[in-house]
Amino acid sequence: xxxxxxxxxxxxxxxxxxxxxxxxxxxxxxxxxxxxxxxxxxxxxxxxxxxxxxxxxxxxxxxxxxxxxxxxxxxxxxxxxxxxxxxxxxxxxxxxxxxxxxxxxxxxxxxxxxxxxxxxxxxxxxxxxxxxxxxxxxxxxxxxxxxxxxxxxxxxxxxxxxxxxxxxxxxxxxxxxxxxxxxxxxxxxxxxxxxxxxxxxxxxxxxxxxxxxxxxxxxxxxxxxxxxxxxxxxxxxxxxxxxxxxxxxxxxxxxxxxxxxxxxxxxxxxxxxxxxxxxxxxxxxxxxxxxxxxxxxxxxxxxx
Amino acid sequence: xxxxxxxxxxxxxxxxxxxxxxxxxxxxxxxxxxxxxxxxxxxxxxxxxxxxxxxxxxxxxxxxxxxxxxxxxxxxxxxxxxxxxxxxxxxxxxxxxxxxxxxxxxxxxxxxxxxxxxxxxxxxxxxxxxxxxxxxxxxxxxxxxxxxxxxxxxxxxxxxxxxxxxxxxxxxxxxxxxxxxxxxxxxxxxxxxxxxxxxxxxxxxxxxxxxxxxxxxxxxxxxxxxxxxxxxxxxxxxxxxxxxxxxxxxxxxxxxxxxxxxxxxxxxxxxxxxxxxxxxxxxxxxxxxxxxxxxxxxxxxxxx
Numbered sequence: 001x002x003x004x005x006x007x008x009x010x011x012x013x014x015x016x017x018x019x020x021x022x023x024x025x026x027x028x029x030x031x032x033x034x035x036x037x038x039x040x041x042x043x044x045x046x047x048x049x050x051x052x053x054x055x056x057x058x059x060x061x062x063x064x065x066x067x068x069x070x071x072x073x074x075x076x077x078x079x080x081x082x083x084x085x086x087x088x089x090x091x092x093x094x095x096x097x098x099x100x101x102x103x104x105x106x107x108x109x110x111x112x113x114x115x116x117x118x119x120x121x122x123x124x125x126x127x128x129x130x131x132x133x134x135x136x137x138x139x140x141x142x143x144x145x146x147x148x149x150x151x152x153x154x155x156x157x158x159x160x161x162x163x164x165x166x167x168x169x170x171x172x173x174x175x176x177x178x179x180x181x182x183x184x185x186x187x188x189x190x191x192x193x194x195x196x197x198x199x200x201x202x203x204x205x206x207x208x209x210x211x212x213x214x215x216x217x218x219x220x221x222x223x224x225x226x227x228x229x230x231x232x233x234x235x236x237x238x239x240x241x242x243x244x245x246x247x248x249x250x251x252x253x254x255x256x257x258x259x260x261x262x263x264x265x266x267x268x269x270x271x272x273x274x275x276x277x278x279x280x281x282x283x284x285x286x287x288x289x290x291x292x293x294x295x296x297x298x299x300x301x302x303x304x
Numbered sequence: 305x306x307x308x309x310x311x312x313x314x315x316x317x318x319x320x321x322x323x324x325x326x327x328x329x330x331x332x333x334x335x336x337x338x339x340x341x342x343x344x345x346x347x348x349x350x351x352x353x354x355x356x357x358x359x360x361x362x363x364x365x366x367x368x369x370x371x372x373x374x375x376x377x378x379x380x381x382x383x384x385x386x387x388x389x390x391x392x393x394x395x396x397x398x399x400x401x402x403x404x405x406x407x408x409x410x411x412x413x414x415x416x417x418x419x420x421x422x423x424x425x426x427x428x429x430x431x432x433x434x435x436x437x438x439x440x441x442x443x444x445x446x447x448x449x450x451x452x453x454x455x456x457x458x459x460x461x462x463x464x465x466x467x468x469x470x471x472x473x474x475x476x477x478x479x480x481x482x483x484x485x486x487x488x489x490x491x492x493x494x495x496x497x498x499x500x501x502x503x504x505x506x507x508x509x510x511x512x513x514x515x516x517x518x519x520x521x522x523x524x525x526x527x528x529x530x531x532x533x534x535x536x537x538x539x540x541x542x543x544x545x546x547x548x549x550x551x552x553x554x555x556x557x558x559x560x561x562x563x564x565x566x567x568x569x570x571x572x573x574x575x576x577x578x579x580x581x582x583x584x585x586x587x588x589x590x591x592x593x594x595x596x597x598x599x600x601x602x603x604x605x606x607x608x
Binding site for chain 1: 317318320321343350381411447
């Protein structure tokens with residue numbers, strides 16, 4: 001299964017030429033997950049030739065306008081385009097009221113089922129499971145209730161290494177659970193880790209999304225070792241005071257988080273509109289962590 | 305005083321490449337009036353180098369998303385840009401609740417006064433007066449409560465034609481009211497029309513905005529003789545059934561309205577996303593009326 005991340009908007013509160021507010025598409029084989037939906041997201045989707053009909057799940061991190069104001073327009077367009085298929089939206093509880101009130105005053109009765117799943121921002125939570133992926137939310141540290149998202153492919157079943165199974169005298173009735181990921185405990189109590197007995201075909205992919213947030217140690221364990229981390233880096237570190245005051249992260253801090261969480265790749269984004277050239281932000285993040293990409297609208301990341 | 309109309313968005317519900325949802329700026333000398341504010345309006349303003357700080361008045365015709373979904377983002381950006389100056393919004397009453405609720409959940413306390421003036425859609429009404437212009441609203445005929453807008457320059461004071469004032473024996477104490485636009489009644493009861501006694505320097509300008517609406521005879525007197533009429537023309541006449549069902553106007557009907565209201569110039573817009581080339585709509589409107597322009601995003605009309 002191919003897994004790609006397409007950046008639809010890499011900016012922050014105030015749009016600038018070429019940089020829209022936050023939105024991104026996590027593209028799995030048969031469907032897309034939309035993560036945040038700033039104003040103009042549907043227009044960016046047209047620009048980058050993305051089909052709203054492929055979106056089955058929408059995740060909204062928080063209710064600052066640059067992360068959700070494009071949602072009403074996108075849902076309205078889906079309606080006008082004749083969508084019949086259900087959509088699932090995960091987001092802060094007031095978002096449901098915002099959407100329902102606007103549909104009410106515009107006298108819009110959606111032709112497709114909209115399932116709203118209110119999120120909470122107090123603890124790590126499993127939101128849903130789709131196509132072999134688990135989607136979780138976790139608390140971030142921002143001015144208003146805000147969550148990050150972790151999308152994690154389930155362990156992929158591999159091939160049993162028969163020679164080793166025989167060597168450890170694994171009974172045949174255990175093969176199924178070992179294939180499903182279980183370790184094996186020998187008669188004398190030794191644990192043979194699953195990865196010794198099973199050769200996985202291709203590794204599972206994990207992606208974490210952290211925007212908007214002050215840097216917080218609490219997320220480190222949640223996002224540890226992910227293959228790809230998108231982390232906001234609104235300011236250069238010379239504006240640390242401004243970042244602290246507004247509960248945002250500097251590029252230097254984003255790099256440190258990637259390093260401390262031992263992720264494999266870091267994408268930074270949510271840049272303040274003051275930065276027309278974001279290379280200095282990338283350079284700053286690279287002081288702490290090697291694999292950094294500064295997001296641009298239209299950028300694609302091929303996770304697999 | 306210069307008067308210009310800049311089209312920020314000429315499309316309808318679903319955006320297409322190069323054609324955003326409805327928004328336009330009526331640019332007077334020192335300020336702008338924003339008429340409708342579809343999603344992406346602030347991004348279009350950046351594209352066309354327009355400054356949000358110049359906007360003092362915002363008029364919203366109705367609460368279909370393609371006419372107001374850009375408002376929250378625009379107001380938020382004004383706030384973030386440090387605006388202090390008051391803004392006046394005229395629109396349907398539920399819009400106030402939509403804005404206030406979204407500001408509440410985002411914990412935004414605007415740094416500038418926002419004066420919301422609820423409109424009604426039952427009768428012609430004077431909304432406000434600014435820089436020698438009166439702004440009126442009037443009922444349109446759409447699926448939900450919708451109003452049009454009439455912006456009308458007050459009669460411009462001209463020069464008194466002294467020879468004629470003497471000839472008609474106008475007492476000096478009447479000069480002031482004649483300069484302000486009054487007719488003169490002679491001692492034997494004859495009315496000397498103002499325009500005989502006063503030579504106006506340049507004519508007053510009037511502009512009417514009708515979107516969205518089914519064609520309706522009720523507006524004819526309201527918009528009669530305006531210099532510029534913007535009228536929606538969502539469909540070609542071959543889709544009359546669809547236009548009727550959705551309370552929209554065909555290009556042919558828009559031309560007929562311009563002809564019947566004896567306006568001077570017609571701008572058509574709010575085109576359905578099915579029309580990538582809008583020349584056929586212009587040609588159809590021209591069957592009834594000569595001076596037609598099909599709006600494009602970024603187009604400027606110099607009214608004076």
